[in-house]
Amino acid sequence: MRNAFAAEITKLAGQREDLVLLSGDIGNRLFDKFKEVAPGRFFNCGVAEANMVGLAAGMAACGLRPVCYTIASFLTYRVIEQIRLDLGYHHQRVVLVGTGAGLSYASLGATHHSVEDMGMLRLIPGLAVLAPGDAMELRPALRAALEYDGPVYIRIGKKGEPVVHEREPEFRIGQALTVREGKDAWILALGNVLPLAIEAAESLAAQGIACGVASMGSLKPLDADFLRQAFSQSAVVATVEEHSILGGLGTAVAEWKADWSAGGAALIRCATPDEFLHQTSHQSSARVWAGLTAERIVGRIRENL
Amino acid sequence: MSSATADLERIAAELRAEVIGLSHRAKTPHLGSSLSCLDLLTALYWQFLRIDPANAADPGRDRLILSKGHAAPALYAALCARGFFPRTLLEEYGRDGAALAEQPAPGCAPGVEWATGSLGHGLSAGVGLALAGRIQGRMYRTVVVLSDGECNEGSVWEAAMFAAAQKLGSLTVLVDYNKWQATGRSNEVMALDPFRAKWEAFGWESYEVDGHDFAEIAAALACAELPGRDKPLAIVAHTVKGRGVSFMEDDNNWHYRIPNADEVAQSRRELGVDQP
Numbered sequence: 001m002r003n004a005f006a007a008e009i010t011k012l013a014g015q016r017e018d019l020v021l022l023s024g025d026i027g028n029r030l031f032d033k034f035k036e037v038a039p040g041r042f043f044n045c046g047v048a049e050a051n052m053v054g055l056a057a058g059m060a061a062c063g064l065r066p067v068c069y070t071i072a073s074f075l076t077y078r079v080i081e082q083i084r085l086d087l088g089y090h091h092q093r094v095v096l097v098g099t100g101a102g103l104s105y106a107s108l109g110a111t112h113h114s115v116e117d118m119g120m121l122r123l124i125p126g127l128a129v130l131a132p133g134d135a136m137e138l139r140p141a142l143r144a145a146l147e148y149d150g151p152v153y154i155r156i157g158k159k160g161e162p163v164v165h166e167r168e169p170e171f172r173i174g175q176a177l178t179v180r181e182g183k184d185a186w187i188l189a190l191g192n193v194l195p196l197a198i199e200a201a202e203s204l205a206a207q208g209i210a211c212g213v214a215s216m217g218s219l220k221p222l223d224a225d226f227l228r229q230a231f232s233q234s235a236v237v238a239t240v241e242e243h244s245i246l247g248g249l250g251t252a253v254a255e256w257k258a259d260w261s262a263g264g265a266a267l268i269r270c271a272t273p274d275e276f277l278h279q280t281s282h283q284s285s286a287r288v289w290a291g292l293t294a295e296r297i298v299g300r301i302r303e304n305l
Numbered sequence: 306m307s308s309a310t311a312d313l314e315r316i317a318a319e320l321r322a323e324v325i326g327l328s329h330r331a332k333t334p335h336l337g338s339s340l341s342c343l344d345l346l347t348a349l350y351w352q353f354l355r356i357d358p359a360n361a362a363d364p365g366r367d368r369l370i371l372s373k374g375h376a377a378p379a380l381y382a383a384l385c386a387r388g389f390f391p392r393t394l395l396e397e398y399g400r401d402g403a404a405l406a407e408q409p410a411p412g413c414a415p416g417v418e419w420a421t422g423s424l425g426h427g428l429s430a431g432v433g434l435a436l437a438g439r440i441q442g443r444m445y446r447t448v449v450v451l452s453d454g455e456c457n458e459g460s461v462w463e464a465a466m467f468a469a470a471q472k473l474g475s476l477t478v479l480v481d482y483n484k485w486q487a488t489g490r491s492n493e494v495m496a497l498d499p500f501r502a503k504w505e506a507f508g509w510e511s512y513e514v515d516g517h518d519f520a521e522i523a524a525a526l527a528c529a530e531l532p533g534r535d536k537p538l539a540i541v542a543h544t545v546k547g548r549g550v551s552f553m554e555d556d557n558n559w560h561y562r563i564p565n566a567d568e569v570a571q572s573r574r575e576l577g578v579d580q581p
Contacts, residue, residue, distance in 0.1 A: 040440060041440060043436070043471075045467060046463075048464075048466070048467060050425075050429070050459075050460045051463035051464045054426055054432075054433065054464070055429045055430065055432040055433035055436065055464070055467070056433060057429075057430055058429065058430040058431060058434040058435075059433040059436060061418075061430075062433075062441065063364075063441075064440065066433075081423060082426065086429070086430060089411060090419075
């Protein structure tokens with residue numbers, strides 16, 4: 001996803017003079033083309049994320065559209081007050097792009113796991129939280145974020161994730177993207193687990209269960225119309241995410257459902273547990289630890305059908 | 306004393322009386338912190354900043370961020386006296402529903418450039434304003450007023466290093482070095498000294514001035530006017546908390562105390578301003 005980000009942001013920089021890219025000392029060579037296309041509009045802000053976000057807010061106040069890019073865990077946890085005050089409270093149009101989100105950097109240890117980021121950022125009034133499902137979805141999500149009237153956080157994976165969408169989908173902030181229809185169950189995928197959700201749905205289809213899949217690229221605002229439809233028409237709705245069971249998509253949907261009186265489908269939340277992962281793990285084994293496998297998702301949906 | 310300096314002294318005395326009245330009527334604290342930076346704000350708003358109260362949002366205007374948001378009454382009093390908004394707005398300070406709160410909210414009044422109150426945010430925002438000016442080809446200057454206690458925050462030094470790396474000559478910091486923070490002597494809590502040398506070591510052109518001496522403040526600020534600057538400018542201004550009122554000066558109780566009617570009257574006598 002990060003190569004798609006670099007390509008799209010470079011393309012956009014050629015189209016709009018207000019776009020400024022700030023990096024927290026990562027992306028070596030990734031933005032060489034950007035620097036050619038937009039000289040004077042790329043800043044390596046160093047290993048100083050709080051200052052990066054604060055100065056981005058100042059730039060936005062002057063009408064620029066800054067995009068801050070660094071590793072998701074450092075862009076969010078460390079900087080939460082700048083995000084809350086300089087972006088949220090001031091309502092500044094800054095786009096934060098957190099790379100290596102979720103368990104993408106599992107092997108680097110818990111310092112680099114970002115499985116609480118969305119729970120934190122979802123609490124900030126006026127800030128949109130996006131998690132595109134693949135590189136195709138990321139491009140329109142980035143464009144939508146730059147047009148959004150308020151700050152936006154986009155969490156993306158690393159490089160080389162499978163591409164799900166054959167072409168760029170029509171991404172709208174506040175709208176779920178249906179990838180696959182189904183009447184018996186729905187899997188709502190957040191971010192880079194979209195291919196996993198499709199794998200699970202295909203497995204269910206082979207067992208005669210019609211399971212829809214939607215990419216919940218817009219966690220906040222959440223698509224309530226879509227949720228009403230999914231919970232009305234099916235027996236099970238499963239949320240899947242590389243994020244803690246606390247605060248992410250599963251929580252957001254549970255909160256929505258608590259206020260929805262019509263009952264409807266059972267909700268299953270597939271997420272990382274409320275604990276640190278101490279054992280050395282690559283992303284695939286970290287997903288096994290969290291129960292984020294197609295087999296486990298299929299099993300849990302079947303138990304509830 | 307030159308007549309220009311005498312004018313500034315008179316303005317500052319009136320602003321001090323104003324700020325003391327605001328604290329008394331609205332029952333809000335941080336009076337000592339407001340009084341220590343008042344001469345700096347007077348020098349900036351009456352001598353240095355290229356601003357037009359009638360066109361407060363002019364994209365080419367100089368920008369001032371009061372990063373020590375707890376001194377907001379000093380900022381409000383200065384902006385009001387400078388004609389940015391009517392007195393009626395100032396008189397509602399601190400009331401429920403008023404535009405002007407204890408610490409400035411975003412866009413709360415013309416001339417307020419940034420909402421502050423949590424320390425350590427203003428300098429980064431100021432770096433952003435200054436860099437935006439460079440990107441957009443505007444020649445304005447950006448000034449950030451910090452407190453000494455605020456310089457405990459690591460984000461201040463992140464911003465300081467970045468501004469120097471970017472050779473942000475349009476950026477000026479004034480530190481209100483009143484030697485107190487909320488609950489202790491600044492240098493006993495965190496070793497700020499050698500304070501000016503710290504800024505110098507961080508790549509800034511730096512000066513030390515008496516923050517209550519308008520001639521010294523003006524001389525240091527004049528350095529910000531030099532063409533072709535490639536370093537940000539830091540002015541460490543030695544100030545006295547509670548400056549201007551004998552029983553408040555250097556008494557940190559006035560970080561939180563609120564003056565009663567007698568204390569307001571005595572302050573006004575000492576400041577030589579007329580009774581209301």
